[in-house]
Amino acid sequence: MVQNKAFIYKSLPNGWPVPDKNLTIEDIGFDENAAPPKGGFTTKNYYVAYDPSQRGRMRDPAIQSYSPPMNLGEPVISVSVIGKVLRSDSSSIKEGQIVMMQSSGSESYSKKDESAVKTTQIIEPKDGVPLTAYLGLLGMTGMTAYGSLHEIGKPKKGDVILISAAAGAVGQMVGQIAVREGLHVIGSVGDDRKLDFILKDLGFTSGFNYKKENMADAVKRLAPDGIDIFYDNVGGELLDVALANMKLFGRIVACGSISTYNNAKETTPYGVKNYGAMVRKRLTWQGFLVFDPNIVQWRKERDENITKWIQDGSFKSIDHVTEGIDNAIEGFLGMLKGENLGKSILKIADPE
Numbered sequence: 001m002v003q004n005k006a007f008i009y010k011s012l013p014n015g016w017p018v019p020d021k022n023l024t025i026e027d028i029g030f031d032e033n034a035a036p037p038k039g040g041f042t043t044k045n046y047y048v049a050y051d052p053s054q055r056g057r058m059r060d061p062a063i064q065s066y067s068p069p070m071n072l073g074e075p076v077i078s079v080s081v082i083g084k085v086l087r088s089d090s091s092s093i094k095e096g097q098i099v100m101m102q103s104s105g106s107e108s109y110s111k112k113d114e115s116a117v118k119t120t121q122i123i124e125p126k127d128g129v130p131l132t133a134y135l136g137l138l139g140m141t142g143m144t145a146y147g148s149l150h151e152i153g154k155p156k157k158g159d160v161i162l163i164s165a166a167a168g169a170v171g172q173m174v175g176q177i178a179v180r181e182g183l184h185v186i187g188s189v190g191d192d193r194k195l196d197f198i199l200k201d202l203g204f205t206s207g208f209n210y211k212k213e214n215m216a217d218a219v220k221r222l223a224p225d226g227i228d229i230f231y232d233n234v235g236g237e238l239l240d241v242a243l244a245n246m247k248l249f250g251r252i253v254a255c256g257s258i259s260t261y262n263n264a265k266e267t268t269p270y271g272v273k274n275y276g277a278m279v280r281k282r283l284t285w286q287g288f289l290v291f292d293p294n295i296v297q298w299r300k301e302r303d304e305n306i307t308k309w310i311q312d313g314s315f316k317s318i319d320h321v322t323e324g325i326d327n328a329i330e331g332f333l334g335m336l337k338g339e340n341l342g343k344s345i346l347k348i349a350d351p352e
């Protein structure tokens, strides 16, 4: 047996997860010499994606949602884990290949049964494309941004777009596409380092730090004639401000509501006050999930364009990498608290 350190979902949080109580790091062991499961394979893992939706799966199993709750005492499920195949009993997955597994444990080594094979992607290394891009721009996050912006936001050159959590994984990609397509791009972020990043590195037209400036004042100042598209990662007060500032026939892309994810059971969520704008301004407000067919249909175009743009240097894949599984809890909470910039990733081992 070798050590197999894992990031464990230990007990149900009420509000913010508490390190060492709700989340722990434990050795769950791995037998290097054991045969892979029948029709399955084993991996040594390099990178694990963090994603705010993981918080939604740390819930009372009685609460229904679009993805199942995580199991107590087991490794935290990640949307995507990249590793190298150690041993395989599958005809389509070979030893030594780099693979990306879906809905997989945050652990140093994994044992995957036959059912995992059909959702596992073999990654063919491409020049100029870092492996971590497959967790971000070329992964689920990038699919979210690319598909929903085009399908629901329907951007046109000259449109004014407001993006919340603009320096995060989804926000940085929505913003870069919007800049590229000739929109007037405004970002809302939670600190000045992020503001600098979206303005200087990503080429946003303007932005504001919502912790320093009143949101309603900032949006009026930066979009005096109103907003055509609000790309909403956060919900809460900024959504209300956006509703009040939408132009006629504007579009709201409801991607997430991270401002509510760590509310305790007793907390009453922010109540939207400007709903009346929906009818008055004939707005379209649509939610989506990344695996919906109308979002996934953009995959081929996303893969081709984003790969090309990363390779020619015109698109940035910015990651916040937490080094080592011992620091997994810190990296996860850092994403939820807004301490991380770009796509949050846990690095377990150096790719060999």
Ligand SMILES: NC(=O)c1ccc[n+]([C@@H]2O[C@H](COP(=O)([O-])OP(=O)(O)OC[C@H]3O[C@@H](n4cnc5c(N)ncnc54)[C@H](OP(=O)(O)O)[C@@H]3O)[C@@H](O)[C@H]2O)c1
Binding pocket: 051, 052, 053, 140, 141, 144, 165, 166, 167, 168, 169, 170, 171, 188, 189, 190, 191, 194, 233, 234, 254, 255, 256, 257, 258, 259, 260, 288, 289, 290, 291, 335, 336, 337, 338, 339, 340, 342, 343, 344
């Ligand atoms: N619909 C889908 O299929 C789908 C798929 C993927 C992601 N999502 C959603 O998209 C959103 C962004 O995800 P991501 O992966 O790109 O995460 P992320 O932006 O990399 O990280 C989360 C960011 O949210 C901001 N934030 C956290 N708490 C906040 C609060 N109370 N108020 C305002 N902002 C807060 C922080 O940025 P600041 O420091 O700037 O506040 C933080 O960095 C999330 O809501 C997520 O659930 C939806």
